[in-house]
Amino acid sequence: MANFREKNGCSFLQEADGARVASSTGIDILLLDDFKLVINDTTHLVRPPRRELLPHEEAERLNDVKFLVQQLYTTLRIEEHQLSKERELIGRLEDLNSELRPLEKMKVELSKKAERRTTWVLWGGMAYMATQFGILARLTWWEYSWDIMEPVTYFITYGTAMAMYAYFVLTRQEYIYPDARDRQYLLFFHKGVKRTRFDIEKYNKLKDDVAEVELDLKRLRDPLQLQLPVQQLTTSKN
Structure with a gap:
């Protein structure tokens, strides 16, 4: 008033x-x-006209009507704002995806190359271990004897332990096969990034922006966020 x-x-x-x-x-x-x-x-x-005071029950009923009218007005305004905001977010999401698409394609190619080179390294390690086993077996049972080869195998084992410790000193990580494999993959991937001048910072920022917009859309489309009446909320769920 x-x-x-x-x-x-x-x-x-x-x-x-x-x-x-x-x-x-x-x-x-x-x-x-x-x-x-x-x-x-x-x-x-x-002298304004006299107004009769409403009984308590009628006053409460009038307050309820005022509240329902206010809630209806708020709901209509929220729906209008929601539609406008949803169109804005969808447009922004399309722009981000169109900008991200070529970077995503380049990233997939770099990832495949890094994955392939990492697989070669793993199989190379397997081939090295198999070759070492064959040479030691040949020297132990055909060329020499176990008495001669035992000190050799000891030094090979100790050298392997030194190599594992050197890995820990350089990376501050224990030599665990899955972790070592992931580290090698990242090394190959970032080498490819430098070679192709792939803008990884821009790629990460676009990914974060897309995730943020998608989260905003999810929140916006949640009927509970709109304070809809029960009947309309049920219809929205169906």
Whole structure:
């Protein structure tokens, strides 16, 4: 309800007993009783029509109606805002995906090459171990004897342990086959990134932006976020 504001030519308002009415007094409060309107030093007595007070139950019912009207207005405004925001987010998502698509294609190619080279390294390690086993078996049972080859195998074992410790010193990670494999894959991948000048920072930023927009769309399309009535919420779920 609008509050009383003094206008040009209207000096002030007074209550029936002569007390001055504050300018912040609401019109609904002002009209509850008689008051005096002073214009150009002329006093006019205003007698608004009497309003009967509503019973308690009718007052509660009227408040419920006001609340439902306000909720309906809010729901309609939310739906309008949701549709506008959804169109904006979908447009942004399409722009991001169109910008990300060529980078994604290049990233897949680099990933395949790194995966292939990592597989070669793994099979190369397997071939080295098989070759070492064959040479030691040949020297032990055909060329020499176990008494001669035993110190050799000891030093080979100790050298392998030193190599594993050197890996830990350089990488600060224990030599576990899956971790070592992933590390080798990343090394090959980043070498390919440098060679092809693939903008990995831009790629990561676009991926983060796409994930953020998709999350915003998911939240926006959630009926619980719209404060919809129960019947409309059920329809939305169906």
